[in-house]
Amino acid sequence: MVLGIDMDDTICSTNELIIAExxxxxxxxxGGTGVKDVNAYEFTEMMGWPEGMKGQFFKDxxxxxxxxxxxxxxxxxxxxxxHDQGWEIVIISFRKDKYLDNPYKLTEDWLNMYGxxxxxLFVNTGTKEDECIENNVTLFIDDKESHCEDVANVGIDVLLxxxxxxxxxxxxxxxDNWLEIYDYIKEKYNGGKSSN
Ligand SMILES: [Mg+2]
Numbered sequence: 001m002v003l004g005i006d007m008d009d010t011i012c013s014t015n016e017l018i019i020a021e022x023x024x025x026x027x028x029x030x031g032g033t034g035v036k037d038v039n040a041y042e043f044t045e046m047m048g049w050p051e052g053m054k055g056q057f058f059k060d061x062x063x064x065x066x067x068x069x070x071x072x073x074x075x076x077x078x079x080x081x082x083h084d085q086g087w088e089i090v091i092i093s094f095r096k097d098k099y100l101d102n103p104y105k106l107t108e109d110w111l112n113m114y115g116x117x118x119x120x121l122f123v124n125t126g127t128k129e130d131e132c133i134e135n136n137v138t139l140f141i142d143d144k145e146s147h148c149e150d151v152a153n154v155g156i157d158v159l160l161x162x163x164x165x166x167x168x169x170x171x172x173x174x175x176d177n178w179l180e181i182y183d184y185i186k187e188k189y190n191g192g193k194s195s196n
Contacts, residue, residue: 001189003082004128004137006147007093007107010161011079011116012069021065022047025057041165058099066095066106071114074178082185083117090120092131092140094147097124129154138189141181145169159184 008014019035026032026047036048044054083089091111095103103123111118122131127150132140140151143161152158152172159181160172175181 001086001138002088002090002136003079003185004090004092004132004135004140004151004156005079006128006142006144006161007091007095008066008069009143009163010072010141011075011091012071012110014066014069015163017065017069018043018062019046021061022057025061029060055099062099063101063106066100067110069110071116072178074182076114076116078178078182080115080117081182083119088120088135089118090131090135090137091118091122092125092128093121093123094125094128094144095123129156132156139185141175145172148172157188 005011022043023034026049027034030053032048035046037046040046044051047053049057079089091107093103093107095107097103100106104121107123108121111121120135125131128140128142128147129150131137132151133154133156137151137156139157139159140148141159141161142148142151143163143166145160145166148158148160149171158172159175160166160169161181162174162176173184175184
């Protein structure tokens with residue numbers, strides 16, 4: 001069986017760090033006062049930045065942010081346990097060349113640094129269902145509703161990892177942490193072990 005997993009805000013906690021860095025960038029580089037509206041859904045609106053500023057900030061800082069984003073509790077333990085039980089681990093990330101010098105290397109280095117076992121890594125993806133189909137993904141996990149929707153639409157089982165922006169979404173089975181993911185897999189797929 002094959003587990004397809006998103007990176008940011010699924011394996012690691014990226015968004016909080018982006019906001020903290022943007023706050024600092026606004027104050028130190030742009031001479032602003034930091035985050036304007038903590039409750040805004042859109043990042044640009046949250047920062048009160050003009051068009052194009054987000055792209056500039058991402059080009060300047062996203063690589064450094066993503067290289068030190070913290071791993072989510074029990075992500076490594078769960079992924080490595082499932083890998084040892086025979087699951088193929090395929091990491092499917094939206095991280096883009098547009099903002100990062102080498103998103104593959106950056107992500108590979110981070111996974112190796114944390115000792116996360118994986119079989120394949122894709123970056124620069126589009127809507128993610130192509131990678132899921134091509135790699136025979138059994139179960140896909142992502143914090144972004146649109147990715148879950150695209151992958152669920154091709155008949156693949158999906159889990160939505162809770163983040164601060166997706167709490168209104170009700171179409172997908174929701175998980176709040178990696179222990180819940182393990183329980184779901186153990187119950188539904190018998191821990192990935194073959195029953196032959
Ligand atoms: Mg994500």
